[in-house]
Amino acid sequence: MLTLQRRQLAGHDILLARHGNHISTMRVDRGAGRVVALLDDGTTDSAPNVIFPGFRMADTIPSVLLEDWRYLAIATxxxxxxxxLMFAAAVALAGLNGNPDLAQLLASYPGN
Known part of the structure; x- marks a missing residue:
């Protein structure tokens, strides 16, 4: 089931539990699937973003768009x-009919 909520990164929680207030900055290394923290003393530490490697995180709207952009572009x-094609067929049928009222109706319809 698709739940659209903000993802909670497990790496942030792990690093906060390890180092507490000694963390200067944290960044997410999406390629490696880890969170990297710069500590007050200049050293770095990292933690994985997932607790269990096979665990699927909850989907968010940006993650759905990122994963399915090709499908959405093709569908659009x-x-x-x-x-x-349907508009061209309607214009062609109006022209083939020979009835000027139908052509006028088709031409004025979007203006309403």
Whole structure:
């Protein structure tokens, strides 16, 4: 089930438990899946972001968009092409009919 909530990074909690107030800054190394902390004495420490490697974190709106952007782009493109074809078919049918009232109705419809 898709739950759209902010992800809690396990690495932040682990580093806070280890070092408490001695952490100057923390950053997320997404490539390595770790959180890296710079301590007051100039040393660094890191912790993994997941407690169990096979555990799937809850999805967020940005993570869904990041993972599924290709699908969303293809679906949007297909829908745009389909809409354009339907509009072209309506214009062609209005032109083939020979009834000027139908062509005028089609031309004035978006203006309402």
């Amino acid at each position: 493109g297909c829908w745009t092409v389909f809409t354009g």
